[in-house]
Amino acid sequence: MDDNSRESFEERSRALFQDSVEGLDFALRSRLTQARHAAVEAASIRRRPWFFRIGVWTPTAGVTAAAILGVFLWVGSPLGQHAVTVADGQPNLEDLDIVASSEGSGDAMDMLQDDVDFYDWANKAATPGSSTSS
Amino acid sequence: MPPFDTLNPAWMVWDGPAPAPEEAVLEYTRELEKFLAEVERRAFRMAQVALRDPDDAMDVVQDAMLKLARNYASRPSAEWRPLFYRIMENGIRDLQRRRSVRKRFMTWLPSAKQDPDNEAQDPLENVADASPAVPEVLMRDQAMLKLETSLQALPARQRQAFMLRNFEGLDVADTATAMGCSQGSVKTHYSRAVHTLRDQLGEVW
Numbered sequence: 001m002d003d004n005s006r007e008s009f010e011e012r013s014r015a016l017f018q019d020s021v022e023g024l025d026f027a028l029r030s031r032l033t034q035a036r037h038a039a040v041e042a043a044s045i046r047r048r049p050w051f052f053r054i055g056v057w058t059p060t061a062g063v064t065a066a067a068i069l070g071v072f073l074w075v076g077s078p079l080g081q082h083a084v085t086v087a088d089g090q091p092n093l094e095d096l097d098i099v100a101s102s103e104g105s106g107d108a109m110d111m112l113q114d115d116v117d118f119y120d121w122a123n124k125a126a127t128p129g130s131s132t133s134s
Numbered sequence: 135m136p137p138f139d140t141l142n143p144a145w146m147v148w149d150g151p152a153p154a155p156e157e158a159v160l161e162y163t164r165e166l167e168k169f170l171a172e173v174e175r176r177a178f179r180m181a182q183v184a185l186r187d188p189d190d191a192m193d194v195v196q197d198a199m200l201k202l203a204r205n206y207a208s209r210p211s212a213e214w215r216p217l218f219y220r221i222m223e224n225g226i227r228d229l230q231r232r233r234s235v236r237k238r239f240m241t242w243l244p245s246a247k248q249d250p251d252n253e254a255q256d257p258l259e260n261v262a263d264a265s266p267a268v269p270e271v272l273m274r275d276q277a278m279l280k281l282e283t284s285l286q287a288l289p290a291r292q293r294q295a296f297m298l299r300n301f302e303g304l305d306v307a308d309t310a311t312a313m314g315c316s317q318g319s320v321k322t323h324y325s326r327a328v329h330t331l332r333d334q335l336g337e338v339w
Contacts, residue, residue: 016278039199
């Protein structure tokens with residue numbers, strides 16, 4: 001194969017290929033344009049410094065928001081308030097006095113005393129050799 | 135001596151590459167878009183020739199665009215072309231391997247039926263005969279179809295070398311980069327491809 005014939009073959013094949021490229025239909029061109037825009041968008045995101053990227057901050061912001069919400073819920077709950085009071089080193093004994101001096105507290109203490117008697121009896125009953133008649 | 139006096143406050147300073155200003159990013163993305171707009175149609179047609187399927191070709195080109203933009207956009211723009219085609223050729227090769235494995239797997243299945251579209255065919259079997267009466271456009275289309283069919287019958291490396299050198303116009307060095315081989319191999323593959331194509335198409339062209 002001489003050089004002229006080789007060059008003419010290369011030129012013809014190149015021209016045919018270029019014709020086929022120009023003949024691509026509108027739908028394919030549109031899909032290629034969309035793909036190009038997506039790639040360019042990806043490149044512009046990539047070029048931003050890491051601390052400007054949304055993807056970096058999204059998990060951090062989520063965890064922070066959850067932690068803040070948890071703190072607010074903890075502080076706002078009765079348990080949280082009690083814990084804060086105790087943490088101050090000044091236990092609120094007034095609350096205990098109120099409970100002890102309330103009207104139903106005597107019955108509650110009697111019932112507690114009954115329970116002590118019952119457990120004492122049950123302990124003796126379970127111990128071999130001990131008398132349960134008392 | 136105050137505590138922490140030996141600490142260098144420079145550790146708190148961002149010492150990576152300086153953030154690109156907005157104007158630089160705009161210029162950069164404009165340049166990338168121009169490059170992709172220039173190569174996208176030829177790349178698609180080359181992928182279509184290799185894969186014989188427009189949807190697969192579109193996927194490969196789209197993937198190559200994204201990978202170039204994400205991973206290699208910081209390189210000088212002069213390197214984009216061979217890098218882009220290298221990514222695309224890798225994508226084509228991966229897809230062809232997956233096809234091959236799938237085809238091998240399907241032959242072991244008892245109910246597997248051969249897809250007539252995937253069977254190996256004579257490259258020139260389905261090419262219609264050129265009639266002297268057909269218009270010029272149809273003759274060109276048929277000539278391209280014959281060229282395309284002959285290209286599909288070439289070994290992959292010869293096809294790559296021919297398309298990158300002749301269709302895309304890459305020089306030997308860039309073609310070697312795109313193919314991941316030496317320049318001598320490119321010359322050999324290209325020469326063999328031209329010789330084979332000329333032998334097959336010489337009479338009808």
